[in-house]
Amino acid sequence: MNKQELFKNIQRKKSFLCVGLDTDINKIPEFLFDDTDDNIFAFNKAIIDATADLCVAYKPNLAFYESLGIQGWEALERTVDYIREVYPDQFIIADAKRGDIGNTSAMYARTFFGNLDFDAVTVAPYMGEDSVTPFLGYEGKWVILLALTSNKGAADFQYMKDASTGESLFEKVLKTSKQWGNEDKLMYVVGATRADMLADIRNIIPESFLLVPGVGAQGGSLQEVAKYGLNSSCGLLVNSSRQIIYASSGKDFADAARSEAYKVQQEMEEILVAAKLVE
């Protein structure tokens, strides 16, 4: 999927919501265990069917699938295949935070873009250019590079100031990585907990899409994110995971997820209308 297609999906659905599939076997409703032997996929399928018209992206978090071993990989494969087949307009993100020397990153790229048909993978920048570029060699596929994350530990290194330029590490990541790929191949993870930083970030990467975690449960404000982060192609994918997928632990979990997703979509629609990005 290219940037124009993603923006068109956002306009059509009046939503820039990404639903995070952090599917935890200890949190999914108990009754699912009676009905099926692939309860992770059954949960995901119900969530996806209930939310697909309200969001433009799904983001399985690899850790949750890997923690189940082979059963988890099977559920992940089935989930990606299901989205791809039934909802082909969805942008599917492997939240994997990978990054290694070139030949190893090439293996990860093959995993997520070859074997599994993800549209994008999250990548950590610490190891630099040759750890990222192997992911950029796939037509229509994206790298989502960690820049400023939403967790407490972000403060440990990401704000470190460069002695020669005065820039923060995350700013250096943004500026340096622009030489590796443009806004048609490269997005960035930018946490919502410091929405005011988005203004500075937009100065560096005005045209790029940002994947924004940390809205809702983690305390970020969608209005603030939109205020500083929107660009002429929307330029935002805002993720919500737990708040949507665990809205209820009862038989109504999918309906409850839809209600939560609907609330977010309605707020996003207002924002998009106000910004004249949709009619």
Added chain:
Amino acid sequence: MNKQELFKNIQRKKSFLCVGLDTDINKIPEFLFDDTDDNIFAFNKAIIDATADLCVAYKPNLAFYESLGIQGWEALERTVDYIREVYPDQFIIADAKRGDIGNTSAMYARTFFGNLDFDAVTVAPYMGEDSVTPFLGYEGKWVILLALTSNKGAADFQYMKDASTGESLFEKVLKTSKQWGNEDKLMYVVGATRADMLADIRNIIPESFLLVPGVGAQGGSLQEVAKYGLNSSCGLLVNSSRQIIYASSGKDFADAARSEAYKVQQEMEEILVAAKLVE
């Protein structure tokens, strides 16, 4: 395994070699495909049986297994189980370069230390403390934190100087992470391509073990690494992957791997004797 046990294994085997199991289905000898339907495990088993008395650690590279999907995870599980059962004195490292927000890192920790019985996992520092600490909560298990890597891209961010302290990012990673765990829980990846940097690194973390990639095929010198990196508990695990496991692509691949491992072990024995760490 604790630090003392690791050092005792090094003394007993007169080796601080780690064999990297970067097992690539496109590089393993063709005849293995005739003999077995689990050729990745068959390859690993042959390499392990041929080298176990010459090394103290094995390091499966997760990317190579994930790239094969479910078949790869099965081979990985069988490999770890086999080493654990037949060679219980081996230190088994998941080279995974993981790191995410706390609840997600906790899932990865469960994968590598709960489901799979690895002794250590490599972790990327970019997301800071809460991305690392979940891995530190397992008795006898280790984090191997990326500090200074051996690839070209290491220069992009790891040498960035802190405006307030003048330290490089990798030095800041070393100093900051010392507050998260001590040398009984935390090792560091330090590339061998800049062996002179090891002297500075040893000033910051004199007692810690270092996992050193990049010796051999990637150009680092074992003598140089030992000169600057050895401490009173050896303090080094030097990894070699391709040079050993792909020493031959013929029927003699395991013997050829043993010959390469033996050469390295002999050089390590000389180094350990000269340093009076073994008799």
